[in-house]
Amino acid sequence: MKIIAPSILSADFARLGEEVQAVEKAGADWIHVDVMDGRFVPNITIGPVVCKAVDRVTDLPLDVHLMIKQPELYVEDFVKAGADYVTIQVESTTHLNRTVNLIRELGAKPGVVLNPTTPLSSLEWVLEYVDLVMLMSVNPGFGGQKFIDNSLRKTEALANMIQSKGLNALIELDGGINSKTIKSASDAGCDAFVAGSAIFGSEDYAATIQEFRTLLGEA
Numbered sequence: 001m002k003i004i005a006p007s008i009l010s011a012d013f014a015r016l017g018e019e020v021q022a023v024e025k026a027g028a029d030w031i032h033v034d035v036m037d038g039r040f041v042p043n044i045t046i047g048p049v050v051c052k053a054v055d056r057v058t059d060l061p062l063d064v065h066l067m068i069k070q071p072e073l074y075v076e077d078f079v080k081a082g083a084d085y086v087t088i089q090v091e092s093t094t095h096l097n098r099t100v101n102l103i104r105e106l107g108a109k110p111g112v113v114l115n116p117t118t119p120l121s122s123l124e125w126v127l128e129y130v131d132l133v134m135l136m137s138v139n140p141g142f143g144g145q146k147f148i149d150n151s152l153r154k155t156e157a158l159a160n161m162i163q164s165k166g167l168n169a170l171i172e173l174d175g176g177i178n179s180k181t182i183k184s185a186s187d188a189g190c191d192a193f194v195a196g197s198a199i200f201g202s203e204d205y206a207a208t209i210q211e212f213r214t215l216l217g218e219a
């Protein structure tokens, strides 16, 4: 089964608990939490306090996407706040191996994220230590942007890279996933799909997630 991870960035933050419970009831697999610091990306969102509040209202795994500089300073706070996966941008830290190890030592699953133009070669010496690689299929910072088409070729190349090394890291795509893009992303080798505006911007969350499952051939 493929994984559908609604991004709360597009939820109604005034009713965040209800929104998280609504997507859980609608069939989501993970909750994607976008953390932005106004330095790594030109936007500021939430921190561990909100992450902990989200964790209290759902049984789903929290997929925490850190778009912050020096994530090594904060990963412990997010693991304590209930993060199951902590994904860090390879561009955001000088000490990628150390930070990945730290996430695992703290008891969470480490993932790494690549911006749209960051080459796959940046994964060469870290791939074997992570549970997840996420490719940004938009420039990070905002929800509701258009899917960058060459993310599909990048996904195929990543799937080949993981397979040729005999590894089994999950591939996740983040940005511009909707009913028009999800099938080709899946065909390219994507396992987990982050969708913010396509789910929270829809009238009926369950119908949208069901439509995704049908397009993925799972209904």
Ligand SMILES: O=C(CO)[C@@H](O)[C@H](O)COP(=O)(O)O
Pocket: 007, 009, 010, 032, 034, 065, 067, 138, 139, 140, 141, 142, 143, 144, 145, 174, 175, 176, 177, 194, 195, 196, 197, 198
């Ligand atoms: O990390 C990010 C943006 O930086 C994402 O998780 C977005 O929240 C995805 O939003 P949509 O493109 O699905 O609307």
Ligand SMILES: [Fe+2]
Pocket: 007, 032, 033, 034, 065, 174, 194
């Ligand atoms: Fe994200």
